[in-house]
Amino acid sequence: MRILKIKLQPKWQNAFSHLLLALLVTLAFSGVLYLLRQFIDPLPIALLYLLPVGLCATLWGLGTGVLAAILAFLGLNYFFIEPRFSLFVHQSQDLIVLLVFLGVAIFISQMVGRTRNSLAAARARELEAVRLYRLSAELAELHNDRDIVESIARHIMETFQARQVQVTLEGKAGQETFLYRMPDEAISTQPFEHMHTLRMPLQSPNETIGEVRLWRVQSGQSPMEERLLQTFGYQSVLALERSRLIEAETRARVLEESDRMKTSLLSSVSHELRTPLSTIKAAATSLQSKAVSWDSEARDELLLAIDEEADHLNLLVGNLLDMSRIESGEFKPEQRWNALDEVIDTVLNRMRTALRRHFIEVDVPANLPLVFVDDVQIGQVFANLISNGLKYAPENTLIRIRASKRDEEAMLVQVSNQGPPVPAPDLERIFEKFHRVTAADRITGTGLGLSICKGIVEAHGGRIWAQNLPDGFAIYFTLPLTWQGISPHIPKEHEPSATHPSDR
Amino acid sequence: MNHQPHILVIDDEPQITRALRTILTARQFRVSTAGRGEEGLALAAAQQPDMIILDLYLPDMDGIEVCRRLREWTKVPVIVLSVRDSERDKVTALDSGADDYLTKPFGIEELLARIRVAQRHAIQSQGAGQPVIVTGELEIDLAKHRVKHRGEEIKLTATEYKLLAYLVSHVGRVLTYRAILSHVWGPGESEHVEYLRVYVRQLRRKLEVDPEEPRYIINEPGVGYRFITQD
Numbered sequence: 001m002r003i004l005k006i007k008l009q010p011k012w013q014n015a016f017s018h019l020l021l022a023l024l025v026t027l028a029f030s031g032v033l034y035l036l037r038q039f040i041d042p043l044p045i046a047l048l049y050l051l052p053v054g055l056c057a058t059l060w061g062l063g064t065g066v067l068a069a070i071l072a073f074l075g076l077n078y079f080f081i082e083p084r085f086s087l088f089v090h091q092s093q094d095l096i097v098l099l100v101f102l103g104v105a106i107f108i109s110q111m112v113g114r115t116r117n118s119l120a121a122a123r124a125r126e127l128e129a130v131r132l133y134r135l136s137a138e139l140a141e142l143h144n145d146r147d148i149v150e151s152i153a154r155h156i157m158e159t160f161q162a163r164q165v166q167v168t169l170e171g172k173a174g175q176e177t178f179l180y181r182m183p184d185e186a187i188s189t190q191p192f193e194h195m196h197t198l199r200m201p202l203q204s205p206n207e208t209i210g211e212v213r214l215w216r217v218q219s220g221q222s223p224m225e226e227r228l229l230q231t232f233g234y235q236s237v238l239a240l241e242r243s244r245l246i247e248a249e250t251r252a253r254v255l256e257e258s259d260r261m262k263t264s265l266l267s268s269v270s271h272e273l274r275t276p277l278s279t280i281k282a283a284a285t286s287l288q289s290k291a292v293s294w295d296s297e298a299r300d301e302l303l304l305a306i307d308e309e310a311d312h313l314n315l316l317v318g319n320l321l322d323m324s325r326i327e328s329g330e331f332k333p334e335q336r337w338n339a340l341d342e343v344i345d346t347v348l349n350r351m352r353t354a355l356r357r358h359f360i361e362v363d364v365p366a367n368l369p370l371v372f373v374d375d376v377q378i379g380q381v382f383a384n385l386i387s388n389g390l391k392y393a394p395e396n397t398l399i400r401i402r403a404s405k406r407d408e409e410a411m412l413v414q415v416s417n418q419g420p421p422v423p424a425p426d427l428e429r430i431f432e433k434f435h436r437v438t439a440a441d442r443i444t445g446t447g448l449g450l451s452i453c454k455g456i457v458e459a460h461g462g463r464i465w466a467q468n469l470p471d472g473f474a475i476y477f478t479l480p481l482t483w484q485g486i487s488p489h490i491p492k493e494h495e496p497s498a499t500h501p502s503d504r
Numbered sequence: 505m506n507h508q509p510h511i512l513v514i515d516d517e518p519q520i521t522r523a524l525r526t527i528l529t530a531r532q533f534r535v536s537t538a539g540r541g542e543e544g545l546a547l548a549a550a551q552q553p554d555m556i557i558l559d560l561y562l563p564d565m566d567g568i569e570v571c572r573r574l575r576e577w578t579k580v581p582v583i584v585l586s587v588r589d590s591e592r593d594k595v596t597a598l599d600s601g602a603d604d605y606l607t608k609p610f611g612i613e614e615l616l617a618r619i620r621v622a623q624r625h626a627i628q629s630q631g632a633g634q635p636v637i638v639t640g641e642l643e644i645d646l647a648k649h650r651v652k653h654r655g656e657e658i659k660l661t662a663t664e665y666k667l668l669a670y671l672v673s674h675v676g677r678v679l680t681y682r683a684i685l686s687h688v689w690g691p692g693e694s695e696h697v698e699y700l701r702v703y704v705r706q707l708r709r710k711l712e713v714d715p716e717e718p719r720y721i722i723n724e725p726g727v728g729y730r731f732i733t734q735d
Contacts, residue, residue, distance in 0.1 A: 314588075314609055334591070336697045339701045339705055341716065345716060345718065345723070349717075366709070366715060370702070376726040490702045
């Protein structure tokens, strides 16, 4: 950084200060030597005069060194070679000494100065390498365009002392152009007219993916800066391309996964569709058959089976629809305030025929607070949980629904049945897709019901879990009692005065 | 009057139109069918049916659009058919002038009940509404602002009465949350479903024999409420 600053100062100012420095050092030295002239022979004085030359060359570089060499030559001549205080030389011997001195001084200052300059260059390269290393190390950890662009802008800003950096990324297929400005975006609206702009395209082998622009006070750029800026550009392009590749790969993997899921879903669904279809087909063809005359009870039984299985198919289709929407991330519950008892009553009413072989008990106090849910979706959760109970619990057993306020934030709901317990390791896995505890041949099901319940409950910000009870099995879940932290407010109204006491 | 009611069914599924034609003809209705929206609109104009059953998903145009265009010139009762998970469409259809809706798949009794309600409502809207509604053990006198249960008067708050009166005056028909809220609480309150939930709960407690198995005020998930009579 320091080196860069010196290099970037205007040249004339530089030269002038160097002249001044060389003059000062040489004069001061001449003064000291002049004061000490009684104690030193004239001969070593010439050697001692090499000192300011070396000093200047070391401290301020080649130019100053050469300048100091000429000044030292003049000083030596003026102060110490007879006749003193004049630049004349009488003895040819002295002239030789002076000329040799000049030669040696210039040679030394050149040597020292060059070493110094190459040292400076080496330092600058090292700094450049460090900056590059930092940038590439940082970029290696970043995986999205925004972070990468931000990191590039920050590094360019520091390295090139820019006032403002702007990175533009061309939109990927159908996306908008991405623009990033540093520092504050508000400041950037002021035009930077008085500044100098540097532009660098971000070029990948096959296309231009964007552009970097920076504004700074000084004009032009040194070859080193140009090189560094270009290398930054290459690094940025690499990082951006890498992040895009990773993104594409993730997308491909997700697609592959969902493809696999669809395949197993299809086979599982076609299996489950066939069971109710077989019942419907069998019942309908039996009723058509002329060979048997059905008594009215048997007839009703067959018709009921058709009706019930059609409802079952409908629930399954609803689940499939929900599953595909949950999977694709399109699932957004339409939440509004609902009375849970009402949601449950509606579901039970709809499932009345299917429930006739089980007992059902609803323990939901009528004064419970409202829940903020999508009533259609939560209805589907109850339908799935109840249908699960019907499937796994033996006939004439109890299915129980309970709800209570857990705390200010959530309602706790329990749906239990008296079916067999679920082995402990499966308690979590039953919420996975296509996971069924019982062998497929005994009980039909896609294993979709519970995973949909999980998807719906979680989309409402709730939690769902399973637990074995002493006499059965229960699913618990929570539902929100607040929306944006607020409970519903109902305007109060006075009960009408008792004008007809007899009504009590 | 020996006039068979004429129903126009607009649905692109031939199985549905065929089944409805068979079932409704057996119930003494005259049935015509259309598979497309434009065709349906043309038939409605040419035949002037007494009622239209309209599927919301048609190949050529949106059922909601059909509904809007019908309402530009006729008050014929329209019952829309839709599926679960499209509550928003149902509500839009009702707000665009449809009289009622039915979720596919539906039982035929449900459809016939909807048809009866729509017929009755069409007759009522021509004359004055019934001032007294008697259903089960409930007697609601809209003219005298009086509600009786088993002959005993029930005391309702002003809002409770307003809500009940609105539901009852549209007996059998579904009313959307928005319609009820803006009628009872005012147009500015049409989003406050929470008021409705609480007041429906209060009303049920006062009217229903068993508030947990409501027989009068029926919830239509995601859409609204309907008041039904026991006949």
